[in-house]
Amino acid sequence: MDRTAVIKTENLTKKYGENIAVNNLNLEIYEGEVFGLLGPNGAGKTTTILMLMGMTEPTSGTAYINGNLTTKDTLKIKRIVGYMPDRVGFYDDMTARENLRFTGRLNGLDTKTIEDRINELLERVGLSEVGDKKVGTYSRGMKQRLGIADTLMKDPKIMILDEPTQGLDPEGINEMLGFISDLARTDKRTILVSSHLLHQMQKICDRVGIFIKGKLLAAGPISTLGDRVLAGQELTIEMNVSPVDDKLISLVKAIDKEVRVDADGENVVVKSTKEVRKDILKILYENNYELLYLKQSGRDLDDIYSRYFAGEGVKKDEKQ
Amino acid sequence: MKSSSLRVLYKKELADNLHSQRFIIILLLVAITGLSSIFTAAYGMRDATDNSNNDFIFLQLFTTSSGSIPSFTAFMSFLGPLTGLALGFDAINNEVNRGTLSKLLAQPIPRDAVINGKFLAGVSVLSIMVFSLGLAISSIGIIAFGIPPTFEELMRIFVFLLITILYMSLWLAVSQMFSLFFRQSATSALACIALWLFLTVFAELLAGVIADAVYPVSSYSVLDNALKNANMKLMLNRISPSTLYNECSIYLLKPTVRTTSFVTERDLIGAVAGALPLTQSILLLWPHLITMAALTMISFAVSYINFMSKEIRA
Numbered sequence: 001m002d003r004t005a006v007i008k009t010e011n012l013t014k015k016y017g018e019n020i021a022v023n024n025l026n027l028e029i030y031e032g033e034v035f036g037l038l039g040p041n042g043a044g045k046t047t048t049i050l051m052l053m054g055m056t057e058p059t060s061g062t063a064y065i066n067g068n069l070t071t072k073d074t075l076k077i078k079r080i081v082g083y084m085p086d087r088v089g090f091y092d093d094m095t096a097r098e099n100l101r102f103t104g105r106l107n108g109l110d111t112k113t114i115e116d117r118i119n120e121l122l123e124r125v126g127l128s129e130v131g132d133k134k135v136g137t138y139s140r141g142m143k144q145r146l147g148i149a150d151t152l153m154k155d156p157k158i159m160i161l162d163e164p165t166q167g168l169d170p171e172g173i174n175e176m177l178g179f180i181s182d183l184a185r186t187d188k189r190t191i192l193v194s195s196h197l198l199h200q201m202q203k204i205c206d207r208v209g210i211f212i213k214g215k216l217l218a219a220g221p222i223s224t225l226g227d228r229v230l231a232g233q234e235l236t237i238e239m240n241v242s243p244v245d246d247k248l249i250s251l252v253k254a255i256d257k258e259v260r261v262d263a264d265g266e267n268v269v270v271k272s273t274k275e276v277r278k279d280i281l282k283i284l285y286e287n288n289y290e291l292l293y294l295k296q297s298g299r300d301l302d303d304i305y306s307r308y309f310a311g312e313g314v315k316k317d318e319k320q
Numbered sequence: 321m322k323s324s325s326l327r328v329l330y331k332k333e334l335a336d337n338l339h340s341q342r343f344i345i346i347l348l349l350v351a352i353t354g355l356s357s358i359f360t361a362a363y364g365m366r367d368a369t370d371n372s373n374n375d376f377i378f379l380q381l382f383t384t385s386s387g388s389i390p391s392f393t394a395f396m397s398f399l400g401p402l403t404g405l406a407l408g409f410d411a412i413n414n415e416v417n418r419g420t421l422s423k424l425l426a427q428p429i430p431r432d433a434v435i436n437g438k439f440l441a442g443v444s445v446l447s448i449m450v451f452s453l454g455l456a457i458s459s460i461g462i463i464a465f466g467i468p469p470t471f472e473e474l475m476r477i478f479v480f481l482l483i484t485i486l487y488m489s490l491w492l493a494v495s496q497m498f499s500l501f502f503r504q505s506a507t508s509a510l511a512c513i514a515l516w517l518f519l520t521v522f523a524e525l526l527a528g529v530i531a532d533a534v535y536p537v538s539s540y541s542v543l544d545n546a547l548k549n550a551n552m553k554l555m556l557n558r559i560s561p562s563t564l565y566n567e568c569s570i571y572l573l574k575p576t577v578r579t580t581s582f583v584t585e586r587d588l589i590g591a592v593a594g595a596l597p598l599t600q601s602i603l604l605l606w607p608h609l610i611t612m613a614a615l616t617m618i619s620f621a622v623s624y625i626n627f628m629s630k631e632i633r634a
Contacts, residue, residue, distance in 0.1 A: 050632070053425075055631065056631040056632075075428050078427060078428040082426075083422075083423075085419060085422040085423060085426070088419060089418040089419025090420065091418070092418070093339075102328070102332060106325055106328055106429055107427055150423065154427070
């Protein structure tokens with residue numbers, strides 16, 4: 001595949017005193033994709049984004065957006081990148097329209113473009129009817145939607161969204177995810193989205209990077225990620241076979257000496273550190289067993305989640 | 321691009337300042353105290369003008385205190401800092417707390433446009449306020465005395481108003497600096513007020529204590545020692561911008577004053593009594609002017625440098 005990296009980091013590192021917030025990050029994000037930067041709170045996601053936006057200086061390493069060095073060409077970058085900070089803020093005593101108009105003017109747009117775009121964007125995020133109300137009266141979800149509109153005022157080629165679903169109710173989350181995938185699929189924008197909520201992001205991301213304690217564990221499409229992050233971990237295959245007899249169990253056990261089998265009625269649970277699905281299917285086929293159900297777990301998102309994200313991330317989210 | 325983004329930010333800050341309740345409160349406070357002082361001075365002076373020195377009667381309006389109400393310059397020296405502080409103490413930290421600063425800085429604007437725009441808008445608001453007050457005072461003077469001010473008087477009033485703006489801008493710069501250093505706007509407001517009270521009230525007391533410790537004055541001490549004590553007290557007082565401002569207003573509004581330092585009889589030999597021309601008065605207050613301008617610039621430079629390298633977290 002011939003793809004150009006629009007965001008690229010090389011050994012990007014940020015230290016706060018002794019504490020390493022981002023550790024030798026090498027990342028490439030390609031044109032037109034939705035990349036999810038996933039990691040528990042405090043993993044260094046926001047720090048990475050701040051370095052990309054030129055809002056904080058990296059301790060070492062470099063980052064490029066569209067070929068522009070983030071520490072030098074900040075203005076060029078800010079013209080093509082729309083950034084929505086987590087907990088995006090507005091001037092509460094101004095209306096939504098006034099807030100968007102201000103952003104438009106800062107981007108040097110002319111009055112007609114600004115007004116047209118405000119109408120179009122308010123329509124798009126479903127705030128047309130409250131556009132003339134002061135933002136102070138808005139709910140969290142409305143502010144977040146206005147944040148998307150605000151980010152789109154400059155018609156950015158690249159969007160960086162920091163925790164866009166934080167603090168939203170389930171309906172708001174779905175809406176937000178809908179916006180994001182629409183921005184990528186319909187508008188063909190490149191999107192970098194950070195989140196600690198793996199399950200939400202798997203719906204919209206083309207590729208994700210798992211970011212733990214300042215280090216990128218793995219990056220790639222979600223389907224292949226489990227193998228890379230959790231290589232060497234034990235796999236569990238749950239299957240439902242008819243009939244279950246001793247022959248079957250001994251055949252499965254014979255695949256490898258590491259394989260353990262438990263049977264309970266028609267349910268069979270196979271545990272192994274190696275990939276044995278193909279072997280099992282072969283046994284079933286050759287010996288005329290009927291397979292009713294088979295699920296392999298241990299290398300998928302749920303497992304990544306429980307291994308790295310559980311605890312802090314979940315608790316924080318429940319509180320909100 | 322640079323100038324246009326500065327203009328957008330400047331306009332917004334100006335509108336914000338003019339619409340804010342706190343500006344209206346401080347404007348009312350300054351206008352009511354200032355105008356009441358002018359009114360009482362004008363009507364008190366009107367009865368006394370025929371037998372006293374009639375020169376520069378317009379200027380006396382600013383410096384005369386009548387009864388229990390202090391003079392206009394005294395009010396300005398006390399309330400000027402408060403005006404500057406009120407406009408700047410939450411300039412940056414409020415944007416940080418509302419989460420608007422990171423959004424602002426994600427736009428294609430040079431970072432310094434934000435802090436420059438805020439400072440320039442603050443100075444503009446102060447100028448509008450001071451000049452309207454000056455115009456109001458002049459009209460009260462004309463009504464009260466029935467004679468227009470001379471050109472010399474007008475120029476002196478103009479320079480005095482400019483220095484008042486500089487004095488307030490100094491405190492604006494200081495408060496903006498505090499708004500960068502303190503995350504909470506309440507803390508920075510408190511720090512500003514503490515510094516203001518210290519410099520306008522306590523610095524004078526402290527200067528006396530220090531001068532007395534260095535050059536103790538007793539009944540046995542010689543004149544030289546007493547003079548050194550007084551001079552040191554004066555120089556220490558001049559650390560405070562309000563002393564500088566007070567001395568400036570004396571030079572400008574009392575043209576006969578040639579020095580605020582100590583004069584011995586020997587210095588006066590051969591001196592001809594009379595008013596100084598405006599240029600000579602300005603020459604006298606030049607060091608004061610430079611000091612105030614320098615303090616303003618240092619405060620602004622410190623906040624500028626700090627702001628340019630600050631990490632902006634939402």
